[in-house]
Amino acid sequence: MNRLNWKKAGLRAAAFALGGALLLPGLTAHAAAANYTATDSDTFWKLSKKFNIPLNTLMAANPKVNPYNIYAGLKLTIPSGSVKVQAAQTVTTMKGESLAYKKVLQVKASAYSASVAENAWGPVDYFGKPLKLGTIAVDPKIIPLGSKVYITGYDFNGLPKGGMIATATDSGSAIKGNRIDIFIPGSRSYVSKFGMQNVKVYVLK
Template identity: 50%
Template sequence: MKFNFVKQTLAGLALSLTVAGFAVPSYAAQASGTYVTAKDDTFWKISQKLRIPLDDLLQANTNIHPLNVYEGLTMVLPTAGVPVAQKQAADKVAATEAQPAAAQAVKQNSVKTASGETLSYSKIIQAVATAYSDAPEENGYIWGPVDYFGNPLKLGTVAVDPKMIPLGTKLYITGYTSDGLPSGLVATATDIGGAIRENRVDIFVPGPKANAMKFGIQNVQIYVLK
């Protein structure tokens, strides 16, 4: 309570000096650092000497009693050093300039598909890919051409090692060449296979079995989508 009273008294003195014709600068603060008090210094004199608002100086030095300022004290100076309006304008410019950087960071974690769609991804996996068709001999005569969940095989079905890529994960696969697939494939990991281990995937290729046979073994890049 005593501190607040002294603070208000000093603030009132600042106002009275302004009215009397003394300029009280509307500066946000002086450059950061410290100040060693001289003989006869007061918070008010220091605020005028360094062009720092009295209130800012008081708040930065709550450990020093306003009525007990003597020579040799080290005061902490508030940061900044520009008028309040100028500082606010600078902060606004800085925030605006930061936006493209943030947008760039988002862009770096996205990939554009062959159709022009932009997709966000969490990581990239370098993998080896093979292909399979809906031929009975490739899928078993009992179960037929369905994935692990019993859904019919279709464009976008991919068999994976669930320990490497969890089932249900959305993927974007590039780097291969195939007559039966688009240049980039948006897919879902919904199938498994006995020979599919670690970073190997098996891509379903619609159409004749020959399309899958022609695919062979290729290196691909897999984007794990968010």
């Protein structure tokens, strides 16, 4: 066999040992994630497919392993794969601010005032703080108290146009499930004009 044919034969043998692919130079291993005990039928190629890891990365993580001699019982290092990071979900406010949120809810919204008739404990929220624009009452089982939210979809002159950031700092016996009550400064008769509206609530991160 001449030198050229010998070289081709060597490459074919290497490709067979690796399962049909050759290691490219200049690649380094990722941090090890786990150990693996090989079987007689394993090749680097098969393992790269099994663990969804690039062949070159797998081989670089096992530099002392002869790729032509993977046998049952051989201990191999399986490097960590790429971690897929899900892009944050965001909503854009009327001011152009991008807010990341955890979940979005379609809810029924009503409104309340600081009237004593609507607040047995006075014009304060659940935590005893004065009611103010941006205070909402929620069902804590749906929206945890203290949550920051962004509300859209309402239509009322007493609220910021297009959407508003609010904080869930109040609750009420009538606020159950997908319901919120929005505090609006003003008389009870004025606030009652809000009625019941369908709104979208983004629970912010």
